[in-house]
Amino acid sequence: MSLTLDATINRLLRKAKITENSAVVFKNFIACDGHDDNAILRIVTHAHHDHIYGLRESIKKTPFIGMTEATYDILTALGYEIPENKTLILNYDKEIKIKDAKISLHKAKHIIGAAQVLVIDEEDDRLVYTGDFKLPSTPILGADLLVIEATYGNPNHVRPFKYEVEDLFVDLVKTRLAKGPVHIFGYHGKIQEAMEILRSRGIDAPFVVPRRVYKVTKAAMKHGLRVKEVFYYKSFEAEEIVKTGWYVFFAHLNTARIYSKQSVTNIVLSGWEFSEPLRQINEKTYLVALSDHADFEQLLEYVEKSKPKIVITDASREGSAYILAREIKKKLSIPAIALP
Numbered sequence: 001m002s003l004t005l006d007a008t009i010n011r012l013l014r015k016a017k018i019t020e021n022s023a024v025v026f027k028n029f030i031a032c033d034g035h036d037d038n039a040i041l042r043i044v045t046h047a048h049h050d051h052i053y054g055l056r057e058s059i060k061k062t063p064f065i066g067m068t069e070a071t072y073d074i075l076t077a078l079g080y081e082i083p084e085n086k087t088l089i090l091n092y093d094k095e096i097k098i099k100d101a102k103i104s105l106h107k108a109k110h111i112i113g114a115a116q117v118l119v120i121d122e123e124d125d126r127l128v129y130t131g132d133f134k135l136p137s138t139p140i141l142g143a144d145l146l147v148i149e150a151t152y153g154n155p156n157h158v159r160p161f162k163y164e165v166e167d168l169f170v171d172l173v174k175t176r177l178a179k180g181p182v183h184i185f186g187y188h189g190k191i192q193e194a195m196e197i198l199r200s201r202g203i204d205a206p207f208v209v210p211r212r213v214y215k216v217t218k219a220a221m222k223h224g225l226r227v228k229e230v231f232y233y234k235s236f237e238a239e240e241i242v243k244t245g246w247y248v249f250f251a252h253l254n255t256a257r258i259y260s261k262q263s264v265t266n267i268v269l270s271g272w273e274f275s276e277p278l279r280q281i282n283e284k285t286y287l288v289a290l291s292d293h294a295d296f297e298q299l300l301e302y303v304e305k306s307k308p309k310i311v312i313t314d315a316s317r318e319g320s321a322y323i324l325a326r327e328i329k330k331k332l333s334i335p336a337i338a339l340p
């Protein structure tokens with residue numbers, strides 16, 4: 001590595017860090033997806049639990065909380081109350097300026113409202129944080145310094161079946177619905193994506209959901225989710241629907257113990273499956289490999305097309321950040337480190 005390259009990289013590295021609190025911090029005052037005491041702006045890239053660490057503290061201490069309107073609505077559905085005078089709704093591709101830095105959010109294909117962060121500073125350096133994303137349908141941002149998620153940062157994390165999962169999922173639900181109710185478990189966001197896949201492929205059985213999933217789904221519908229016939233499970237209609245036995249019940253993965261039943265078909269949506277798109281766990285339980293994250297090859301594709309001078313892989317969240325950094329250096333010859 002030449003001396004000038006080193007100097008450039010060092011200069012760039014002073015502009016970004018990832019803290020023990022899982023905050024991706026740019027220029028010491030923009031904290032993404034974690035709380036930082038010195039931040040002026042806390043950005044929430046999306047409403048998944050591992051990206052809203054310390055949000056209640058940020059709501060108390062940080063002057064501004066920035067996010068898309070869809071993320072704001074989902075956070076509200078999840079019980080977060082962000083004061084109006086701190087709320088900074090940022091539309092995709094619209095730039096704001098704080099302390100000589102131009103800050104903008106850009107679409108990320110992940111859950112509704114998800115965003116990437118671009119900061120262009122006074123030296124015209126482009127600092128990018130991808131947040132969570134998958135390809136295609138996520139615009140690849142050109143970066144000088146790139147902070148990238150590393151969920152599937154291991155070369156073994158490649159799905160050979162990228163495009164057949166949805167078909168298999170729809171067929172499974174169709175077949176099993178003929179035999180009785182189907183219960184589907186996943187994270188917020190993925191549940192709504194699954195709903196949309198089923199509806200768009202002609203599954204018209206009513207959807208029945210617990211309260212929080214109902215609220216998040218309503219927020220997502222406000223922002224373009226194309227799903228109809230969703231009922232809160234304690235409503236009169238839902239009680240009548242359940243009696244017929246022809247319905248799909250959706251619940252958060254963390255509540256699977258409460259809502260999975262021997263008497264129904266249970267389907268778990270999980271990205272952590274690389275061998276087969278669909279796997280039967282026991283007589284009535286199936287695992288479908290529906291993922292919201294780029295696999296290993298897509299992470300490398302993003303880095304290659306973004307053309308950064310230095311990459312930071314996010315080791316503060318679940319994933320394989322150290323392996324990904326090593327692979328980026330080896331396969332793309334681009335300097336990369338895992339932080340924190």
Ligand SMILES: [Zn+2]
Nearest residue numbers: 046048110132
């Ligand atoms: Zn996420």
